[in-house]
Amino acid sequence: MEKVTIQQVARAAGVSASTVSNLLNGRSGRMLPATRDRITEAIAQLGYRPNRAARELRTGRTRTVGLIVPSVGNPFWGAFARELEHAALAEGYNVLLCNSERDPERESHYVEELWDDGVRDIVLCTSLPSLNHLAHIIDQGLRLVTFDRPAQADDPSTVVSISINNVVGGHLAASHLTGLGHRRLTFVSGSLRSVNRTGRYQGFCSAVESAGLAVADMTLWTGADESPFGDVEAADVGRRAVHEIFAAADPPTGVVAINDMTALGVCRGLRDLGLQVGRDVSVVGFDDIILADLYDPPLTTVRQPISQMAQLAIAEIVSHHGLAHREPGRSVLLRPELIVRGSTAAPPVN
Amino acid sequence: MEKVTIQQVARAAGVSASTVSNLLNGRSGRMLPATRDRITEAIAQLGYRPNRAARELRTGRTRTVGLIVPSVGNPFWGAFARELEHAALAEGYNVLLCNSERDPERESHYVEELWDDGVRDIVLCTSLPSLNHLAHIIDQGLRLVTFDRPAQADDPSTVVSISINNVVGGHLAASHLTGLGHRRLTFVSGSLRSVNRTGRYQGFCSAVESAGLAVADMTLWTGADESPFGDVEAADVGRRAVHEIFAAADPPTGVVAINDMTALGVCRGLRDLGLQVGRDVSVVGFDDIILADLYDPPLTTVRQPISQMAQLAIAEIVSHHGLAHREPGRSVLLRPELIVRGSTAAPPVN
């Protein structure tokens, strides 16, 4: 049974290939139940499976969703990929996963690769402020859902974005620290020109101000411009940032990190310096990866509802599948949640 | 420029489609340089990209490698996926990533899905002792490379396996602990019927014996049989195992965990009990995920050379691409390396 085609099924069932095709595509309305049964049985008997390539060549459609993440090396993206795959599977879709390593060129490369493969729906996790490098493909009909990247003013009009409210998240993190009595705070992030950082930092600042404090310095880890840090190296960013920040006079007692990996790096750096997290210094992360709870001390963090976000993304794709007419895009902002654990406490009295 | 076909390129270059195709497929031997140039320019001018579906329908070949991992939620698999993708990209291949969640049914589902998509090469990360559920597709010509799963006696004959030597790994871990003076050791693992566990436990036992000690009990976390633990939940396994083991009299001073996620769970569990890792109890993991080094204390672990393994897997696939004749499979066992960090030390003198 090397390869069984629709023709063989047709012959076995005593009908034409068209009829088999009609059944396969849900056009079984005008069809005798007996015929339907004969075909169904023939399919089962022969173990027939439609040839995707032929089908796609003919229709130009695929039931595959492309997912481009910065790096599955970062557990946050791994977890999200898992959730998205789960949601897609439930709708009969498959997910094709790619790592951009936050490199715009790789990002473009993958988008084109996916397009060539017939994929017309892509969930893109990017922090790039501009989507210009993809505009030409979007114009051709690519349906793009951006994740973890709020919509920007000059995005192509059909783009849908699903994200948390970063401003709220940054605010939650910082106000948690000010509420505990911290008065000197720092925001740690790589210098990626990330739209998330902007929002989170904004929320951070507003919380600091509304606590009647001066906005603390944000550490711009400029080394990142020379050799861009991937998500895996995010931990290094945090670690190195800490070494620099705490070498200066009057170091902060509270740190908000751009994500959990960076936060873990921050914790590691503090330990290098003989400081104890959750006592000498409080640390807040972002994402709530599995390891946040596993760490010592468990990490206080701003949780992203990835499961819900994944479902939203798939729902968006399913509802527009195969539609050629361009609807204007939408932007969904979900509210993040602060998860308080052991890495934060009142500042030392000294 | 909605869609540009090979015909349009041919017309633009003033040749037939066949000639364009010949150039595209490296048959440019008998072709005037001038013609070649005209075609090349036409391709660039029109932005032509061959239609994959058509190409595949005609040739029956794909340059896509399927990768099935237990769960990208586990950073180890995320890191491996990244490495494999990197190696594949360098050879002009793409990687299609799927999560089996260690569920044999999902595993089969994905293999068939990939097969239908025209994928003929799959890297399968599974711990199942048997590959019977895939035999029928392997017979049809699927080339399977198993990863992190040593070859088994009754595997289909064409299967290639790439793995570390688990016996050596288990031995390294345990003899490190006995060398530090530990005399009561425990091996912690979920009860997954994993071929890895068998090997690692065997190495563990041999090391214990050659140190002149009695083989300690292996903790079979039987709860896993009822509700199978995915890789993400591996940490819970470790944590719960510790609570149970250390409730008994005469608890061990050294623990070897089946992987790093479980080891981190073990550390978390020890902390729950007020014990200090690297002082009261020593812990050794397996894999060397990024977080092992980031943890507090940094985790001693047995490293898998995933980068090298990924390259081997791709090399295997590239060298046999499109070959119909079945060569007998091979099995490659790499030597793991012990990375000593702060989670292990001499046992307390008490």
Next chain:
DNA sequence: TATGGTCAGTAAATCGTTACACCAGATTGG
């Protein structure tokens, strides 16, 4: 001038599926 051999490139037949147009026979309506 036959004969044959390169050279450079082309025509046409696929690959497996889909979808539009069509059709024969039965039923209905006025």
Next chain:
DNA sequence: CCAATCTGGTGTAACGATTTACTGACCATA
């Protein structure tokens, strides 16, 4: 009773590439 409608399908032309077999044109040899 004739035309219109419905029922349950079928025939066929794509979709875009690859590949085998072939064709003129040109050159060399005997």
